[in-house]
Every structure is written in C-alpha cells, then in structure tokens.
Amino acid sequence: KAGVTQTPRYLIKTRGQQVTLSCSPISGHRSVSWYQQTPGQGLQFLFEYFSETQRNKGNFPGRFSGRQFSNSRSEMNVSTLELGDSALYLCASRQVTNTEAFFGQGTRLTVV
Amino acid sequence: AQTVTQSQPEMSVQEAETVTLSCTYDTSESDYYLFWYKQPPSRQMILVIRQEAYKQQNATENRFSVNFQKAAKSFSLKISDSQLGDAAMYFCAYRRPTGGGADGLTFGKGTHLIIQP
Numbered sequence: 228k229a230g231v232t233q234t235p236r237y238l239i240k241t242r243g244q245q246v247t248l249s250c251s252p253i254s255g256h257r258s259v260s261w262y263q264q265t266p267g268q269g270l271q272f273l274f275e276y277f278s279e280t281q282r283n284k285g286n287f288p289g290r291f292s293g294r295q296f297s298n299s300r301s302e303m304n305v306s307t308l309e310l311g312d313s314a315l316y317l318c319a320s321r322q323v324t325n326t327e328a329f330f331g332q333g334t335r336l337t338v339v
Numbered sequence: 340a341q342t343v344t345q346s347q348p349e350m351s352v353q354e355a356e357t358v359t360l361s362c363t364y365d366t367s368e369s370d371y372y373l374f375w376y377k378q379p380p381s382r383q384m385i386l387v388i389r390q391e392a393y394k395q396q397n398a399t400e401n402r403f404s405v406n407f408q409k410a411a412k413s414f415s416l417k418i419s420d421s422q423l424g425d426a427a428m429y430f431c432a433y434r435r436p437t438g439g440g441a442d443g444l445t446f447g448k449g450t451h452l453i454i455q456p
Contacts, residue, residue, distance in 0.1 A: 260443050260444075262443070262444070262446075269446060269447075269448050269449065270430065270444075270446035271446075272443030272444060272445070273443075274443075275443050283443055285443060315382060317384060319384070319444075327372075327374060327386050327389050328386075328444065329386065330376075330383065330384035330385075331383075332381065332382060332383045333382050333383075335382075
C-alpha cells in the first residue's frame with residue numbers, strides 16, 4: 228500500500244503570494260489532518276478533514292484554509308504569505324477515527 | 340487545553356544500551372490516546388508506539404516499550420539495545436477521542452536522541 232503522498236516536496240514563494248499544498252492519503256483512509264512544524268513553535272495542528280468536512284481547526288489565522296475532495300485527497304491553501312509561514316507542512320491520514328495517524332514526508336515551504 | 344511536556348531537549352546513549360525518554364501531559368479527560376513518533380533527518384514522522392488510556396498494560400513494540408502512569412500523567416519511552424538507526428527526534432503526542440471533539444494531535448517539543456557508536 229502506498230503511503231501518504233505530499234506534493235510538492237519543496238516550495239519557494241514570495242511574501243504576499245498564495246500557495247496550495249496537496250496531500251493524498253493512504254488508500255481507504257478518510258481522515259486527513261495538517262500540521263505546521265517550525266523550529267520555534269514545534270508541531271502545531273492546523274485542521275482535520277473527514278468525509279469532505281472540516282472537523283476541527285487549530286489556532287491559526289483565516290489565511291490558512293483547506294478542503295477535502297470525494298476521493299479523500301486534501302489541499303491546504305495559505306493566502307497572503309508572510310515570512311513566518313516558512314515551515315514544514317505535514318499531512319497525516321487515518322483509516323477511521325480513534326486510530327493512529329500516518330504522516331507524509333511533508334512540504335518544505337520557504338517564504339522570501 | 341491539553342499540553343505535552345518533554346523535559347529532555349537532547350539525550351545521548353551508547354549503542355546497545357538502554358535509554359528512557361520522558362513525557363508528561365496535562366488533561367482533564369479520562370479517555371485519550373498517547374503516541375511516540377520518531378522523526379529522522381528525512382523529516383518523515385514515523386509512529387513508534389501507541390497507548391490507549393483505558394488500558395493498564397504498557398504497550399510494547401519490539402525494542403520499544405512505554406511506562407504509562409495515568410495518575411501521574413506520565414508516558415515515558417524506553418528503547419532497549421539502542422541502534423544507530425534509532426537516532427532521531429522523538430515526539431510524544433496526545434489526542435482526545437474523536438467523539439469528544441478532538442483537536443488533532445498535541446505534540447511535545449521533542450527530544451533529540453543521539454546514539455554514540
């Protein structure tokens with residue numbers, strides 16, 4: 228079974244631009260969650276989607292948004308990028324609720 | 340809000356020896372899940388072990404075992420017979436049951452484990 232796939236792996240954007248990151252979960256997994264990892268703040272929960280509905284959201288500004296498609300693939304979007312948005316963005320999928328999450332390799336976003 | 344604390348930013352151990360990584364957490368919930376994840380230099384987060392709070396028996400996965408003390412809200416990871424491939428950042432994580440309005444995983448700041456050959 229293929230693991231969680233995140234694309235692209237690396238991205239460089241300019242301040243003020245927007246960016247879209249993609250995550251394909253493990254086949255059969257319907258829950259997808261996103262995390263931001265920075266040296267200063269560590270790993271922080273962004274949001275979780277299940278069956279195309281956002282279930283939970285972390286404490287991030289509205290510039291961070293996401294969606295999930297009928298095939299469970301998910302995208303997250305960050306608008307009006309700021310230097311502080313530079314981070315590793317990790318996606319994780321779960322088969323059903325209350326089980327462990329499996330992570331992708333992440334997308335390294337650099338905002339210049 | 341739940342918090343997870345890893346008090347050891349860095350640990351070093353000789354190859355083949357045993358090391359214990361500490362984790363404490365704060366929650367008012369009685370039912371929850373605890374995890375240890377490993378993040379090697381490749382940045383891929385790999386699940387090491389999980390523990391359900393309602394289970395009194397400590398989880399074990401090969402050379403990895405936990406000491407779960409629910410009353411003390413402590414969840415330490417023991418790695419036996421340390422191997423060079425165990426070198427990584429280790430994160431302790433907490434999650435409430437989804438039915439209770441889970442907020443995703445709450446992670447500690449991590450412990451950098453160094454294996455000395």
